[in-house]
Amino acid sequence: MFRPMHELKAADALGFTLDGRAMTARAGDTVAAALLANGVEACRQTPVSGAPRGPYCMMGICFECLVVIDGVGNRQGCLIPLQQGMRIETQAGRRQPDAVRA
Amino acid sequence: MNTLREIGQLAEHYDIAIVGAGPAGLSAAASAAELGLSVLLADENPAPGGQIYRAITTTPVADKCVLGEDYWKGGALVTRLERTAAAYAPGCTVWSVAPDETGGFELGLSLGGQARLVSAGQIILATGAQERPFPIPGWTLPGVMTAGAAQIALKSSGLVPSGRTVIAGCGPLLYLLAGQLAAAGANIVAVLDTTPRRNWLFALASLPDFLLSPYLAKGLKLMLQARRKLPFRTGVTALAAEGTDKVTSISVTHGGRTETIACDALLLHQGVIPGINLSNAAGCAQHFDAVQHCWTPTVDDWFASSIPGIAIAGDGAGIGGAESAALRGEIAALDAACRLGRISEAQRNAKAAPTQAELARSLRGRRFLDLLYRPAETFLAPPVDETIVCRCEEVTAGQIRDTASRLGVTGPNQMKAFLRCGMGPCQGRLCGPTVVELIAQAHKVSPAEVGYYRLRPPVKPITLGELAALPPTEAAVKAVVR
Numbered sequence: 041m042f043r044p045m046h047e048l049k050a051a052d053a054l055g056f057t058l059d060g061r062a063m064t065a066r067a068g069d070t071v072a073a074a075l076l077a078n079g080v081e082a083c084r085q086t087p088v089s090g091a092p093r094g095p096y097c098m099m100g101i102c103f104e105c106l107v108v109i110d111g112v113g114n115r116q117g118c119l120i121p122l123q124q125g126m127r128i129e130t131q132a133g134r135r136q137p138d139a140v141r142a
Numbered sequence: 143m144n145t146l147r148e149i150g151q152l153a154e155h156y157d158i159a160i161v162g163a164g165p166a167g168l169s170a171a172a173s174a175a176e177l178g179l180s181v182l183l184a185d186e187n188p189a190p191g192g193q194i195y196r197a198i199t200t201t202p203v204a205d206k207c208v209l210g211e212d213y214w215k216g217g218a219l220v221t222r223l224e225r226t227a228a229a230y231a232p233g234c235t236v237w238s239v240a241p242d243e244t245g246g247f248e249l250g251l252s253l254g255g256q257a258r259l260v261s262a263g264q265i266i267l268a269t270g271a272q273e274r275p276f277p278i279p280g281w282t283l284p285g286v287m288t289a290g291a292a293q294i295a296l297k298s299s300g301l302v303p304s305g306r307t308v309i310a311g312c313g314p315l316l317y318l319l320a321g322q323l324a325a326a327g328a329n330i331v332a333v334l335d336t337t338p339r340r341n342w343l344f345a346l347a348s349l350p351d352f353l354l355s356p357y358l359a360k361g362l363k364l365m366l367q368a369r370r371k372l373p374f375r376t377g378v379t380a381l382a383a384e385g386t387d388k389v390t391s392i393s394v395t396h397g398g399r400t401e402t403i404a405c406d407a408l409l410l411h412q413g414v415i416p417g418i419n420l421s422n423a424a425g426c427a428q429h430f431d432a433v434q435h436c437w438t439p440t441v442d443d444w445f446a447s448s449i450p451g452i453a454i455a456g457d458g459a460g461i462g463g464a465e466s467a468a469l470r471g472e473i474a475a476l477d478a479a480c481r482l483g484r485i486s487e488a489q490r491n492a493k494a495a496p497t498q499a500e501l502a503r504s505l506r507g508r509r510f511l512d513l514l515y516r517p518a519e520t521f522l523a524p525p526v527d528e529t530i531v532c533r534c535e536e537v538t539a540g541q542i543r544d545t546a547s548r549l550g551v552t553g554p555n556q557m558k559a560f561l562r563c564g565m566g567p568c569q570g571r572l573c574g575p576t577v578v579e580l581i582a583q584a585h586k587v588s589p590a591e592v593g594y595y596r597l598r599p600p601v602k603p604i605t606l607g608e609l610a611a612l613p614p615t616e617a618a619v620k621a622v623v624r
Contacts, residue, residue: 041303045202058559089536096570098290099294102568118294
């Protein structure tokens with residue numbers, strides 16, 4: 041849904057994964073911006089109904105861009121700078137008992 | 143300027159702590175540091191500038207025409223701060239401000255996943271504005287964002303919406319964003335103006351003042367450019383986003399006619415309101431500003447709040463725009479220095495006088511804009527029952543209306559207890575104004591009579607680990623140890 045105005049230079053590119061899929065984005069992007077630049081629209085499901093949601097405000101107030109980063113849930117993607125090798129996961133709805141045990 | 147990247151680098155105490163590195167925070171910090179005060183400027187974002195000057199030092203958008211000359215003015219504020227000895231902590235969230243035993247304040251902060259408590263003699267909250275919630279059916283679908291969000295993606299990452307883009311709402315930022323995105327090559331298939339036509343009647347009395355204001359030339363140019371180049375529809379009275387897993391079209395009613403427009407992105411905006419979560423949680427008195435139609439902290443001419451020692455500068459204390467925010471930060475810093483006994487009242491007054499005059503000039507014409515771009519009732523209190531109001535807890539307009547009228551709920555805090563609206567992670571930021579509006583409508587009273595959420599720290603979620611690692615106070619230990 042978004043595209044970069046400028047071509048990504050190799051020197052500026054950071055590699056990361058979303059749910060195991062390899063992606064690249066520009067150094068300096070936040071996690072939420074990196075996802076948008078890779079065509080990702082929904083980054084979580086809500087805990088109430090399981091509806092898909094994507095980044096909405098990009099300034100840290102709406103909490104729609106919550107994702108799991110390197111195993112830690114409920115991180116605000118729009119406030120966290122992307123880093124090389126980050127493992128990002130879609131935050132799936134309500135926390136399940138199995139997930140807590142794991 | 144001393145940039146702090148780790149929480150351990152923070153000092154135990156600062157003369158003044160400033161929250162937010164937008165125009166108000168940057169100029170307050172620079173001004174206080176130039177007066178010899180020890181300054182902490184804490185900001186949640188990775189780089190200075192706030193939202194208006196977002197990524198001013200790091201933006202990849204090299205073509206200066208895209209963001210416009212007003213954006214680039216922000217660089218001077220950062221340059222000024224860089225020449226001082228102020229401590230600047232990016233990526234640092236302030237989640238609590240409370241009075242301590244010494245007559246100063248204790249701040250709860252998090253940086254890099256670790257929390258700390260530091261003390262400060264004076265506080266300036268420069269937490270800025272947020273976009274007013276725009277609750278329409280389907281506004282929670284992926285692909286629907288605020289106009290401000292698209293602008294942030296453009297400024298900080300050079301990202302442009304790639305598909306068919308619809309921009310909807312009202313207010314000067316709408317025209318500015320439409321122009322910026324068009325200049326950046328976005329495919330804008332419609333700009334839907336929701337400004338109620340009768341607003342002109344109310345705004346007209348303030349027109350003479352506006353004609354003398356600095357906004358005029360700028361605003362007219364923006365609007366004319368946008369209208370000439372882009373597919374505009376005015377007099378929009380109903381709007382809905384449609385799609386199952388993402389927005390695929392919008393339904394819009396204007397001039398009594400409803401049409402469907404296929405799109406890949408919908409950008410919503412109906413003005414900005416003060417971000418009040420931190421000032422409200424700190425206990426600063428708030429009132430309902432009838433002209434700007436929003437809850438606003440009550441401040442005096444020096445931007446001092448109802449709590450001595452806490453000032454609120456910039457749009458967080460009422461919308462005035464970027465230039466006025468910087469001036470208000472400057473004035474608040476002078477008053478803080480005076481309260482700390484570093485300058486006399488006479489010195490404060492003399493130093494502030496030219497800034498105060500400039501501030502009066504910069505605010506000229508603001509009332510006209512406030513009245514002209516006041517959102518329509520139908521976009522403040524959504525008439526369609528299925529419209530989600532509280533995005534976090536998925537509470538609808540119909541539920542709130544029903545609970546207000548049938549169960550006689552008269553205030554937002556009681557509504558919270560019944561429906562959980564405002565209890566999700568955003569802590570009411572995206573539903574508060576709408577909940578107030580719906581209750582006011584149900585009981586036929588003003589939003590001022592309904593009140594607002596009573597907010598409490600932490601105003602941003604922190605982990606249990608962060609909390610547990612804080613040193614316990616004597617009172618805290620006594621509360622649990624027998």
